Amino acid sequence: MSHSLPVVAIASLGGTISMTSSDAAAGVVPTLDAAQLARSVPGLSDVATITTSSLRQLPSASLRYDDLMEALVWAEQQVAAGARGVVLTQGTDTLEETAFLLDLFWTLPAPLILTGAMRAPQAAGADGPANLLAAVRVALHSESVGRGVLVVMNDVAHYARWVSKGDSLAVQAFVSRDGGVAARLVEGAPAFFHARQARPGPLTRPVRAWPKVALVTAVLGDDGELAEMAVKGGYEAVVIAGQGAGHVSFAFAQRIGVLAEQVPVVIASRAAGGSTAFQTYGYVGAEIDLAQRGARMTGWLSALKARLLVAALLASGVAPGAVGDAVANWSRLTRQ
Structure with a gap:
């Protein structure tokens, strides 16, 4: 050698x-x-x-x-x-x-x-x-x-x-x-295939124990009870893999409004690819409604990675009330 x-x-x-x-x-x-x-x-x-x-x-x-x-x-x-x-x-x-x-x-x-x-x-x-x-x-x-x-x-x-x-x-x-x-x-x-892109600044290293962040997939006939149970069980945030562009049922939406007053609630898409929507659908359980209830959409970030981002933000000392803004910032950034 x-x-x-x-x-x-x-x-x-x-x-x-x-x-x-x-x-x-x-x-x-x-x-x-x-x-x-x-x-x-x-x-x-x-x-x-x-x-x-x-x-x-x-x-x-x-x-x-x-x-x-x-x-x-x-x-x-x-x-x-x-x-x-x-x-x-x-x-x-x-x-x-x-x-x-x-x-x-x-x-x-x-x-x-x-x-x-x-x-x-x-x-x-x-x-x-x-x-x-x-x-x-x-x-x-x-x-x-x-x-x-x-x-x-x-x-x-x-x-x-x-x-x-x-x-x-x-x-x-x-x-x-x-x-x-x-x-x-x-x-x-x-x-x-790409030139180097600007990357968001790295997160601060964890300053506390890693939090439990629930990942709940919205499915047909789902009323959101599992997400509610996670918060009652001590989970500090909930990431929901929503249907389509980030959607849930009427009943699930009602629960999200209550949960978002307690912990950060983030909505991704359960689809294999594509972004969540932000301002296309206005019915109860769609992205405009969920945002009004306090949830944040992840854009292109998958549910798996959104869960890790939320956990890392909380572990790094970001206040729960600021997690949504941090996730929204990431949804706007193209990170290569």
Whole structure:
């Protein structure tokens, strides 16, 4: 390994990319650490000097806020020590969420890249090694600087703001439907499709315990009782994945008016893509009515990411009464 090569730091959090068979579990479980993952990638040592750390060995559904804040501090330390870029490997189940959460707090111009795998290492056509190599190449590229957190999967780079998991099992699982992908890799180098965009300032690091924020999907025949129960159960805010452009039933709307006097209430769309409306529909339960009742619309921000934004705002010390304005500000911003 040549020490003249730039340094990329890799840390593992677990996930399918690290999973091997376990007779006891009758399936694959996280076992490989970051060093083992790096050694499995042909040609990786030819493109960068690699340092490795193993932070967690978890399926991504069991990652916690504190795990990610620890990974964030580790990433900052690697950049301070001279790494040109940082790569985190983890499971894909929560990849769109963890990328967005980290992006809310990432302050450095150096690239922070997240990647994983849809197929375990022993599977025919395992995608983990190719994804890790692609992630390192994106982390090294000068055009990646200043773009915040990127997700690299299947030779495509996605902005944390737009990426979502669009398929449960397919290798081409990740999409960026509305904002578009950041780049595709061609002959080992990312070709970016957008100029760097102004990014909202990062949030203050958490100053209190992470709050419980409920995510409730509005469905046919729904009267909002579940959202009401969440608030009674101690949840500090409610994000509602509304029907269509952010709509709920008449009965649900009545409850939202009461809940919005107690906690922040944010309305996203449950659709796979598209923005909420703001001033199109005026019937009870539509966006104009819900805004008059004290709720805020998220615009292009998905319900999953709106929940994380609200939680991060509250954890960072933003007063509950100011959360709506902060969310509204985000709904107006195009964050690449």
